[in-house]
Amino acid sequence: MSYTNGLDNPELYMQVKLYTGDGSTPSITLDGDTDMQPDMVWIKNRDQTDSHCLFDSVRTATEVLHSDATTAETTDADTLTSFDSDGFTLGADVKVNTNTEKYVAWCWKAGTAFSNDASATSIGDIDSSGSVNTDAGFSITSYTGNGTANQSVAHGLGAVPKFIIIKNRDTAGYWCVTTSRFVDVSDPNVMYLQTTVAEADDTNINGTTAPSSTVFGVDDYGAVNTSGDEHIAYLFSPVQGFSSMGSYIGNGNADGPFIYTGFKPAWVVVKRADASAEWGMMDNKRDPFNEMNSILLCNTTNTEADMTSTNRNIDCISNGFKIRYTTAGGTTAWNTSGGTYIYMAFAEAPFVNSNGVPCNAR
Numbered sequence: 001m002s003y004t005n006g007l008d009n010p011e012l013y014m015q016v017k018l019y020t021g022d023g024s025t026p027s028i029t030l031d032g033d034t035d036m037q038p039d040m041v042w043i044k045n046r047d048q049t050d051s052h053c054l055f056d057s058v059r060t061a062t063e064v065l066h067s068d069a070t071t072a073e074t075t076d077a078d079t080l081t082s083f084d085s086d087g088f089t090l091g092a093d094v095k096v097n098t099n100t101e102k103y104v105a106w107c108w109k110a111g112t113a114f115s116n117d118a119s120a121t122s123i124g125d126i127d128s129s130g131s132v133n134t135d136a137g138f139s140i141t142s143y144t145g146n147g148t149a150n151q152s153v154a155h156g157l158g159a160v161p162k163f164i165i166i167k168n169r170d171t172a173g174y175w176c177v178t179t180s181r182f183v184d185v186s187d188p189n190v191m192y193l194q195t196t197v198a199e200a201d202d203t204n205i206n207g208t209t210a211p212s213s214t215v216f217g218v219d220d221y222g223a224v225n226t227s228g229d230e231h232i233a234y235l236f237s238p239v240q241g242f243s244s245m246g247s248y249i250g251n252g253n254a255d256g257p258f259i260y261t262g263f264k265p266a267w268v269v270v271k272r273a274d275a276s277a278e279w280g281m282m283d284n285k286r287d288p289f290n291e292m293n294s295i296l297l298c299n300t301t302n303t304e305a306d307m308t309s310t311n312r313n314i315d316c317i318s319n320g321f322k323i324r325y326t327t328a329g330g331t332t333a334w335n336t337s338g339g340t341y342i343y344m345a346f347a348e349a350p351f352v353n354s355n356g357v358p359c360n361a362r
């Protein structure tokens with residue numbers, strides 16, 4: 001795994017926030033020692049079967065997408081109403097703020113605006129703009145599709161993205177996900193965030209352009225490049241001590257695989273790639289001890305589930321996470337023998353900071 005430069009304080013760039021709704025218009029303050037103004041906020045009601053709500057500062061507040069659905073973007077003035085210097089403000093929509101109900105918000109910072117005129121810069125084929133944080137390896141990229149095959153789009157990262165999520169904002173369609181496991185343009189594969197389906201061959205997603213430090217590819221598939229439609233892409237590149245993206249093979253054993261990340265995970269998403277499976281999401285605020293047992297599924301509206309009784313949890317330690325169960329089946333199993341799994345993780349703290357000082361394990 002290759003990394004860009006490391007970060008000593010992950011909370012400057014990614015935070016998990018728990019809050020209880022009040023049905024009013026609260027300002028939600030993030031918890032880090034230093035203020036973080038988020039540019040992407042992903043909210044899920046833990047108590048009710050409400051949709052996941054994704055907001056970002058490029059599309060602007062009140063513009064909402066749902067990871068569990070193919071629906072186009074909608075404007076809802078009663079959802080997330082502003083991105084603030086130390087958090088965000090909410091309206092009273094039940095999906096984000098029902099009185100007494102519990103919510104989780106996963107928040108990322110980008111913060112530096114960019115714009116690329118492809119004809120002027122000769123970078124990419126389609127004009128793009130957005131917000132990027134090169135230190136944190138995160139880009140929110142907006143572009144208008146042209147419906148042409150084998151196109152490329154500038155992302156501003158200055159590093160190769162290893163996890164890419166694309167959604168057509170204007171037309172209902174799939175959430176297309178490509179990762180470092182299947183970016184080979186000679187045999188492109190894709191998964192879809194809103195479903196459990198396994199990875200699939202799809203030559204109409206990336207086209208002939210592999211992700212690079214300047215661009216990512218899109219073909220003439222409607223979910224990623226409908227002519228005249230606005231699209232949004234979230235791109236992540238690994239950063240030492242802050243983020244990791246990759247894959248592992250299950251062994252079906254109680255002494256499951258250990259996935260080295262180089263940090264204590266604060267947030268992890270796991271999905272089996274070679275068979276039908278849920279997209280499981282875990283974090284260190286809902287489970288503040290080593291084992292993460294509380295699961296939300298980004299492809300469904302399901303309420304939060306406690307997986308302790310079924311032993312389908314992960315053990316987060318100072319330098320990665322380990323699977324500690326033998327479950328060999330089911331769409332929420334993450335250790336089927338021989339199964340291939342993809343993951344993305346963000347840090348609570350690096351294993352060793354830039355001064356060579358080890359951080360304490362939980």
